[in-house]
Amino acid sequence: MSTVTAGRPKQNREAIYLFLPALLPILLFSVYPLLRGLALGFTDARAGLHVQTNFIGFGNFGKLLHNDLFWSSFKIGLIWTLSVTILQFVAALGLALLLNTNIRFRGVARTLALIPWAMPPVVVAIMWRLLLHPTNGPVNEILQNLHLTDHPINFLGNFSTALPAVIVVGIWVGMPMTTVTLLAGLQGIDRSLYEAAAVDGAGGWHQFWNITLPQLRTVIVAITSLDMIWNFNSFGLVYVLTAGGPGGKTMLPMLFAYNEAFRYGNFGMAAAMGDVMVVIIIVFLAFYLRNRLRSQA
Amino acid sequence: MSRQRLGTRPATRAAQYVAVVCYLIFLGFPLVWLISTSLKSPQEFASIDPSFLPKHPDFSNFTDALEEQGLVRSMLNSLQISVASTVLVLIVSLPVAYALARFRSRLRPITNGWILVSQVFPVILIVIPLFMILRPLHLTNTIPGVVIVYTVWSMPFALWMLQGYVAAVPRELEEAASVDGASRVRTIVSIVMPLLRPGLIATAMFTFISAWNEFFFALVLLQDPQLKTLPLVLARFVGAEGQVQFGPLAAASVLATVPSLVFFAFLQRRLTSGLLSGAVKG
Numbered sequence: 001m002s003t004v005t006a007g008r009p010k011q012n013r014e015a016i017y018l019f020l021p022a023l024l025p026i027l028l029f030s031v032y033p034l035l036r037g038l039a040l041g042f043t044d045a046r047a048g049l050h051v052q053t054n055f056i057g058f059g060n061f062g063k064l065l066h067n068d069l070f071w072s073s074f075k076i077g078l079i080w081t082l083s084v085t086i087l088q089f090v091a092a093l094g095l096a097l098l099l100n101t102n103i104r105f106r107g108v109a110r111t112l113a114l115i116p117w118a119m120p121p122v123v124v125a126i127m128w129r130l131l132l133h134p135t136n137g138p139v140n141e142i143l144q145n146l147h148l149t150d151h152p153i154n155f156l157g158n159f160s161t162a163l164p165a166v167i168v169v170g171i172w173v174g175m176p177m178t179t180v181t182l183l184a185g186l187q188g189i190d191r192s193l194y195e196a197a198a199v200d201g202a203g204g205w206h207q208f209w210n211i212t213l214p215q216l217r218t219v220i221v222a223i224t225s226l227d228m229i230w231n232f233n234s235f236g237l238v239y240v241l242t243a244g245g246p247g248g249k250t251m252l253p254m255l256f257a258y259n260e261a262f263r264y265g266n267f268g269m270a271a272a273m274g275d276v277m278v279v280i281i282i283v284f285l286a287f288y289l290r291n292r293l294r295s296q297a
Numbered sequence: 298m299s300r301q302r303l304g305t306r307p308a309t310r311a312a313q314y315v316a317v318v319c320y321l322i323f324l325g326f327p328l329v330w331l332i333s334t335s336l337k338s339p340q341e342f343a344s345i346d347p348s349f350l351p352k353h354p355d356f357s358n359f360t361d362a363l364e365e366q367g368l369v370r371s372m373l374n375s376l377q378i379s380v381a382s383t384v385l386v387l388i389v390s391l392p393v394a395y396a397l398a399r400f401r402s403r404l405r406p407i408t409n410g411w412i413l414v415s416q417v418f419p420v421i422l423i424v425i426p427l428f429m430i431l432r433p434l435h436l437t438n439t440i441p442g443v444v445i446v447y448t449v450w451s452m453p454f455a456l457w458m459l460q461g462y463v464a465a466v467p468r469e470l471e472e473a474a475s476v477d478g479a480s481r482v483r484t485i486v487s488i489v490m491p492l493l494r495p496g497l498i499a500t501a502m503f504t505f506i507s508a509w510n511e512f513f514f515a516l517v518l519l520q521d522p523q524l525k526t527l528p529l530v531l532a533r534f535v536g537a538e539g540q541v542q543f544g545p546l547a548a549a550s551v552l553a554t555v556p557s558l559v560f561f562a563f564l565q566r567r568l569t570s571g572l573l574s575g576a577v578k579g
Binding site: 012014015016018019021022025026028029030031032033034036037038040041045049091094095098101103104105108109111112113114115116117118119120121122123125126127128129130131133136138172175204226229230232233235236239240253254257258261262267270271273274275277278281284285 | 313314320321324326328331342349388390392393395396400411414417420424426429430449450506513516517527528543546550553554557558561562
């Protein structure tokens, strides 16, 4: 085991050689932009080529506090993140439990469960626009045939239905990752726990609450906190579905920031929005890391 | 699993089947509808009473879509960018993944921290500085610029995957080679690489697909219509809602999905065994 017994300095040196080709691109195009991005929120940077950039402290944040669009986009972002993550979790847990039984169609369901993951987000958005289309879409067709509505609904165009519709699409897209992760967790549970419980006469529900959920705890906390972060950062799907409309009803924080930066050229303001997002993300990340540390202990 | 074996009541069983069918419809119907739309003639699409499956399937939507000059060009752009960034990611990541899996160096916790941060950071904070760095280098609005960005931003996930594959290669094989006097580089090339082939293929496919599907960076970095990637062109079609022809749009969407479907079919088993197990189990 020469690699382990060799002193740390030697290992550090060898590791550095192997890192060398990656180091420059990572520093220049990843680490530096990360730090610069954080700092930009405290400046008045604009899009133009030769515009002077000044440090303005918390100026952008002060303006954001008085911006109604910021508050509404933030609220929409949280509603979207929480609803998608929680509903997706419930749906994915149900599917994972089913896939973990000896039920028929398991193979088909498993394959189908992965498909949303494989599709480009832009294609997913186009597909759901076809499905939800007011005149040619099957969803309206079905609802009308069942007499649940007497006139076609423009799901993505109505103030009251746009956000729920977008949330349904979000759930659809995120199901695979969550299902697969939960399924892997389920398969890791020691079966003898169930057998022992069954001998003691515990029924299905009892086993679910007292064995499955507690055993899955670590996996559940990990995947939900990551899902929260990914959903909070979501952009492409909603951009193509509604572009934030109608009337800003689906204006997620990322869409707000994108418009601010690349429509109005306010780089500093957009970065300030990004900084606020980082604060929220750190909260979710804290859950993730605490959970990880605890599971290693 | 044992729960079922220890006597599932018929009612429970029935409920399970109902649930599975609901899931199958929710997950599968959208895709079936997309494919079915892509195979419908314009007349059939416009009919007031849309049918689930096309009555006279034809491929005219596909030929129409491929006749759109912009679409074919965008496919070639996407292909170029995805291939180039995949090759670069593998070349740059393999040595790093090896070092991460094999050495207890100080770089390991730092890199793993960077991998995590890069997966959760809001991209808006990255794209603005990237734009500001690439512009003076004349790399905005160029394919090499996008390739650089994709390479760097695919690396965290590639490293995550590759690390695991390297760790699975038995260390004893390498020690035997080094006893025989082979250098570290020689060992990596002739011992580790061949054993890593499945891992390299999987990582390559992942990188390819994430570049092929990527939208946000491309949206910001590519303005020239000649250089736009497939997702950008598809998204632009949607924007022109009034004139948009749904048949060709659906056909183009199906074509855009083919590479990923092939890849997922190929990797299915590995994916279901828990790709994120590293992230989840710690």
